[in-house]
Amino acid sequence: MDAVAEAAACFPIQGTIRSIEAFGSGHIHDTYRLTTSEASYLIQRLNTDIFSQPASIFWNQKLLKPLIDQELIVEGLHTIQGEPGLEIDGNLWRVQTFIDQVYGPLKANSEKEVSEVAKGFALFDIACLALNPNQFKEVIPDFHKLSWRLQQFEEALALASEERFEKAVGLIQKVHSHKWIDDQVNDLWERGLPVRVCHNDTKADNVLLKKDNEEFQFVIDLDTVGPGALLYDFGDLMRTMLSATGESEPNADDINLNQTYFHSMAKAYKRVMWESITELEKSSLVFGGIYMTFMMGVRFLTDYLNGDVYYKVSFENENLVRARNQLTLLEELNKKRVPLEKILKEI
Ligand code: GN1
Ligand code: MG
Numbered sequence: 001m002d003a004v005a006e007a008a009a010c011f012p013i014q015g016t017i018r019s020i021e022a023f024g025s026g027h028i029h030d031t032y033r034l035t036t037s038e039a040s041y042l043i044q045r046l047n048t049d050i051f052s053q054p055a056s057i058f059w060n061q062k063l064l065k066p067l068i069d070q071e072l073i074v075e076g077l078h079t080i081q082g083e084p085g086l087e088i089d090g091n092l093w094r095v096q097t098f099i100d101q102v103y104g105p106l107k108a109n110s111e112k113e114v115s116e117v118a119k120g121f122a123l124f125d126i127a128c129l130a131l132n133p134n135q136f137k138e139v140i141p142d143f144h145k146l147s148w149r150l151q152q153f154e155e156a157l158a159l160a161s162e163e164r165f166e167k168a169v170g171l172i173q174k175v176h177s178h179k180w181i182d183d184q185v186n187d188l189w190e191r192g193l194p195v196r197v198c199h200n201d202t203k204a205d206n207v208l209l210k211k212d213n214e215e216f217q218f219v220i221d222l223d224t225v226g227p228g229a230l231l232y233d234f235g236d237l238m239r240t241m242l243s244a245t246g247e248s249e250p251n252a253d254d255i256n257l258n259q260t261y262f263h264s265m266a267k268a269y270k271r272v273m274w275e276s277i278t279e280l281e282k283s284s285l286v287f288g289g290i291y292m293t294f295m296m297g298v299r300f301l302t303d304y305l306n307g308d309v310y311y312k313v314s315f316e317n318e319n320l321v322r323a324r325n326q327l328t329l330l331e332e333l334n335k336k337r338v339p340l341e342k343i344l345k346e347i
Contacts (some may be wrong), residue, residue: 004032004043007093010086011077014038021069025106025205027311033098036272037236040098040239041077045091050310061232065223067127072120073219074094074099092276102217104205113204113265118237118265121199122272125233128197131266131275133227136197143200143224144232146182146291149298150175156305164305167320171301174327181294186270188231188284198228202236230281234269235288239296241265242289243346248314257332259265259339266313266344286340290333297326336340 001020009015015038023042032046046054067073076096079086081341085094108114121216124189142148157165165172199219201204208223240247242262243255274282303310304319313320333340 003030003088003091005036005047007086007088007091007146008034008041008043008095010093011043012080013077015040015339033101034148035094041095042095042098043095045093048090048092049146051139051223051294053137053139054085056139060136060139060225063131064225066130067124067219070127071218072121072123072127072312073222075204082173098258099218101211102208103211104208106205107246108204108244108258108261108290110214111260113209114241114261115264116209116214116216116266116324117204117207117241119210119272120236121202121233122221122256122269123216123320124199125196125230126272126276127198127236128225131197131262133195133197138226139224140220143290144228144295145153145293146185146298149295149302150179150182153298153302153305156263156266157300160305161307164307164320167317168301168323171297171320171323171327172346174330175301177243178294181291183312184287185291188280190301191280193229193231193280193284195227196230197243198230198233200224200226200228200232203240204237205240219226229288230273230277230285231284231288232292234285234293235286235290237265238262238289238333239293239326239327239329243332247327248318249319249324249325252324252328255328255332257329257336259336259343262340263343263347269347270344270347284342286337286344289336289340290330291328293326297323297330300326302338 004020005017013036015036017036020052021033028047028050032042032043051081068075074096076094078084079170085092101191117210201221201224207219208217210217242257245254300319301323308319
């Protein structure tokens, strides 16, 4: 923890350090809660293998000033030298004040939660409609481009160990039988789907809700904000909120698509967005759930085949379990696509 304290000393934190603990559930960065005699902070060591151009994160975040003014997001602390982050021995650090009495739901627990998370991301997306996507940098190029993810998957397949390949055989077949999803997204782009500034990581726990009444407080994790399609943001909400199970759920039979939750989510998103987006966007949103769920299945399986080099894992075969869960949810979404489209249209 000495490295954390050393980094913290370069930011204007108040008081003397009392404790430093690992915090949160992110798969990529290392996050700590640092408590001093006066206050509490979140301090993060960025994963610069994955975010190899951190300057573009800070560039994009400057463009989000209107969202800070609207109190939708929270601004990080600048270093004593006035920088948004700090490099020490090849590690990049950033700090923000810890927000108390809030939580990020790891899975959906109630209609109210689902509705408030959807409202939070809808307020984020609508505020971003006023921003110009061309001014934003693509922090991870092609981040949500499925054809690229499928190409990475094929590369991983070719290099996978025999043992991992054998364990993944059934899921590999499922991936191969869903390639039509890529054709459908390409069709949408050809038909003129608009590029929007999106959050691009709208999983449920990237919204903070107030502990006492479950109301929306802030959107967090802005690393991947940039050009995208609204179907990405709506789709990742569907992926993470429609089944009351987490990404590493041990029992795939517990994965169920809750249509009441979809109703709550769609209603909250529609209330904020509907007057401001195109008909093509509206018609693409339910497909977004299919698209994002498939892509995450592909990405988790790719990482499993690569030997767990990207996502943090806490037990053996966790990426295989995650991939299985996404591909199970995908089948549920495919089965219910028509009723979900109907709910979205009619509410
Ligand atoms: C990663 O950073 P974190 O854990 O919120 C990933 C997202 C995935 C998500 C799945 C940069 O997000 O794309 O949707 O895991 N972020 C990156 O839980 O790869
Ligand atoms: Mg993230």
